[in-house]
Amino acid sequence: MTKKETKITGKTVDFTLLKRILAYARFYKGNFSLAVIATVTFAFVSPIRPILIQYTFDNFVSKHNAPMLLNMTMILIGLLTLEALMQFSDSFLTNRLGQNIIKDLRIQLYKHISSLRLKYYDNTPIGTLVTRAVSDIEVIADMFSDGLISIIGDLLKLFVILGVMLFLNYRLTLIILIPIPILLIATYIFKRAVAASFQDVRTQVARLNAFVQEHITGMNIVQIFNRENTEMKKFDEINTKHRDANIRSIMAYSIFFPVVEILSSVSLGLLIWWGGREILQNITSMGQLVEFIMFLNMMFRPIRQLADRFNTLQMGMVSSERVFKVLDTHEIIENKGKISAENINGNIEFKDVWLSYSEEDWVLRGISFDVKQGETVALVGATGAGKSSIINLLNRFYEFTKGSITIDGIEVRDYELSSLRKNIGVVLQDVFLFSDTLENNISISNPEITKEKIIEAAKVVGAHEFISNLPNGYDYNAMERGAMLSVGQRQLISFIRAYVYNPRILVLDEATSSIDTESEKLIQNAIDILTKGRTSIIIAHRLATIQKADKIIVMDKGEIIESGNHQELLKQNGQYKRLFDLQFKDEKHDTSIPIVYA
Numbered sequence: 001m002t003k004k005e006t007k008i009t010g011k012t013v014d015f016t017l018l019k020r021i022l023a024y025a026r027f028y029k030g031n032f033s034l035a036v037i038a039t040v041t042f043a044f045v046s047p048i049r050p051i052l053i054q055y056t057f058d059n060f061v062s063k064h065n066a067p068m069l070l071n072m073t074m075i076l077i078g079l080l081t082l083e084a085l086m087q088f089s090d091s092f093l094t095n096r097l098g099q100n101i102i103k104d105l106r107i108q109l110y111k112h113i114s115s116l117r118l119k120y121y122d123n124t125p126i127g128t129l130v131t132r133a134v135s136d137i138e139v140i141a142d143m144f145s146d147g148l149i150s151i152i153g154d155l156l157k158l159f160v161i162l163g164v165m166l167f168l169n170y171r172l173t174l175i176i177l178i179p180i181p182i183l184l185i186a187t188y189i190f191k192r193a194v195a196a197s198f199q200d201v202r203t204q205v206a207r208l209n210a211f212v213q214e215h216i217t218g219m220n221i222v223q224i225f226n227r228e229n230t231e232m233k234k235f236d237e238i239n240t241k242h243r244d245a246n247i248r249s250i251m252a253y254s255i256f257f258p259v260v261e262i263l264s265s266v267s268l269g270l271l272i273w274w275g276g277r278e279i280l281q282n283i284t285s286m287g288q289l290v291e292f293i294m295f296l297n298m299m300f301r302p303i304r305q306l307a308d309r310f311n312t313l314q315m316g317m318v319s320s321e322r323v324f325k326v327l328d329t330h331e332i333i334e335n336k337g338k339i340s341a342e343n344i345n346g347n348i349e350f351k352d353v354w355l356s357y358s359e360e361d362w363v364l365r366g367i368s369f370d371v372k373q374g375e376t377v378a379l380v381g382a383t384g385a386g387k388s389s390i391i392n393l394l395n396r397f398y399e400f401t402k403g404s405i406t407i408d409g410i411e412v413r414d415y416e417l418s419s420l421r422k423n424i425g426v427v428l429q430d431v432f433l434f435s436d437t438l439e440n441n442i443s444i445s446n447p448e449i450t451k452e453k454i455i456e457a458a459k460v461v462g463a464h465e466f467i468s469n470l471p472n473g474y475d476y477n478a479m480e481r482g483a484m485l486s487v488g489q490r491q492l493i494s495f496i497r498a499y500v501y502n503p504r505i506l507v508l509d510e511a512t513s514s515i516d517t518e519s520e521k522l523i524q525n526a527i528d529i530l531t532k533g534r535t536s537i538i539i540a541h542r543l544a545t546i547q548k549a550d551k552i553i554v555m556d557k558g559e560i561i562e563s564g565n566h567q568e569l570l571k572q573n574g575q576y577k578r579l580f581d582l583q584f585k586d587e588k589h590d591t592s593i594p595i596v597y598a
Contacts, residue, residue: 014321017320021140021316025144028100031100032097035093035149039152039153039156042157043156046083046160047160050294051291053076053291054285055287056073057286057287061287062285062287094149094150097144097145097149098140098141098144098145099141101140106133106137109323112329117331118392122357125214126210127213127214128209131206131209132322132323137323140319142315143317146309148313150305151306151313158302165292169288171274171278172271172284173292175271176271176299178270183263191307191311193248193252194249194253197248198249198318200245202322204245207242212235215231257304264297275292276289335417337413337414337417337420339416340419341420341504342423345504345535346371346408346504347370348370349409350390351368351403352368352402353367353368353393353400353403353404354366355398355558363386363389364386364389364558365559366403367386367560368560369560371535371551372535374534374535375551376537376538377536378552379538379539379553384557385555386557386559387509389558391507391509394537395421407420424504424506425497425498425506425530427494428494429510437474437475438473438476441497442497449500449501454474457496457499461495461496461499463489463496466492488523499526499529504535505536506536506537507537508536510541524545543576543579543580544584548566551563552576561574
């Protein structure tokens with residue numbers, strides 16, 4: 001987390017943020033209106049009960065009128081039932097409104113996150129985004145169920161009760177209000193303390209989520225390098241800060257509520273003392289004293305709740321600010337293209353392309369090459385040479401800084417983005433599989449891709465046999481990241497994916513670099529099938545797998561240093577020849593033997 005994210009603004013209500021949140025309620029105007037009506041009605045109905053009790057005491061209990069006492073009791077029961085129904089309606093409507101709003105907000109947030117370019121994920125912990133999409137949005141729901149509308153209702157109820165009390169007996173009212181200034185000071189201190197601790201809690205929750213997500217994902221590395229104890233110490237430190245932040249919040253609550261109870265008892269004692277004197281002097285009736293005791297409890301309840309609800313509102317404001325900060329992030333690939341890529345031929349041209357992730361820190365420098373329809377071009381070079389950056393630009397996962405990239409003579413930015421990516425198939429070295437069936441992993445849950453089509457593709461690729469031997473076959477659950485499959489099996493699944501989507505352009509990024517010899521034969525056969533008749537760009541470290549490529553481009557530090565086919569590059573006696581000799585120095589090679597490329 002950055003310092004900017006943890007900074008406490010001190011604002012209880014940010015009306016700009018509040019306006020943005022309330023904008024989501026426009027889709028639920030009926031629910032919102034009913035919730036407000038229920039809250040307002042409940043505030044005005046609440047004082048009726050003490051008034052009826054006072055009337056019953058002074059007119060029927062004191063005069064021993066049993067029949068009327070029974071009638072008034074029945075009326076009070078009816079009134080209590082009505083209050084219970086209104087309280088239920090208030091609670092249900094506000095909570096339902098909050099849940100509907102966060103459902104819409106979470107969908108919008110997830111959709112926005114999925115549209116962000118990869119550069120954003122390079123600099124943002126995934127656990128932080130999980131916190132924004134889950135727990136922060138849940139806090140926003142509390143703004144409606146226990147925040148904004150409830151605060152309005154409590155304030156209205158408080159003013160109504162005070163107005164009625166002043167109208168009925170201003171002397172008893174003023175006596176009750178004597179401890180209120182102390183209560184207001186205590187409430188202000190409590191609000192500030194809880195607001196500060198809450199922001200600290202949210203910061204620590206995000207750090208905790210980011211740490212846990214990252215380390216569970218990379219647990220194999222932690223265990224391989226025997227780092228369990230070291231990482232445990234880091235986790236303990238973050239977890240301790242999370243605990244301490246919560247304890248500070250608990251401490252504030254533990255002090256505030258007893259203070260409210262003490263001040264409430266002081267008000268009650270003053271009321272009984274002063275009211276008792278007025279009863280003895282026949283200025284006040286016993287019924288009115290009972291009435292004001294009830295009013296006192298009804299007045300202190302919303303005062304107690306207001307401090308907590310203002311903090312709920314502020315919690316929602318902090319979470320809203322963080323959620324909207326993600327929504328306002330413009331790290332997106334602009335999709336202004338109108339041209340469909342459905343019928344592209346696959347003629348690719350890079351012309352003087354430059355790429356920089358930060359100012360003047362060039363990843364690619366003046367890259368120029370072309371790939372004709374149906375040709376295969378291989379990219380080779382050391383790690384960090386810029387090979388993967390080239391294919392990321394072609395798919396528009398990143399945006400190039402200068403130059404031009406065209407497909408069939410049309411700028412890639414002029415193609416509609418989803419249409420462009422649909423027609424460029426990418427097979428990565430690190431295959432990601434979801435915790436789902438193999439069928440859904442292959443089709444990516446696309447209803448247009450039938451099981452029959454998947455089975456046919458698996459047979460063509462050569463993966464049908466191993467899938468059929470798995471428990472439940474194509475319904476086998478690959479588990480998270482395909483943990484139940486070998487590297488080679490995962491790679492074959494990725495080739496089936498590419499085949500069923502039938503892309504016009506195929507990109508293979510180190511597709512055979514981490515597999516065994518047996519799996520490599522299957523995959524090389526799959527590559528032969530996939531690349532036939534398609535424009536293909538291949539990134540490979542194993543030079544033996546690219547000898548049949550139409551063109552081999554050698555890269556170093558973001559620049560093209562050599563270009564040509566296998567035989568031409570060997571004759572140049574340059575970097576490619578050195579790489580080739582280094583890989584095969586202990587072997588004898590017959591370059592006339594057909595070698596399939598990857």
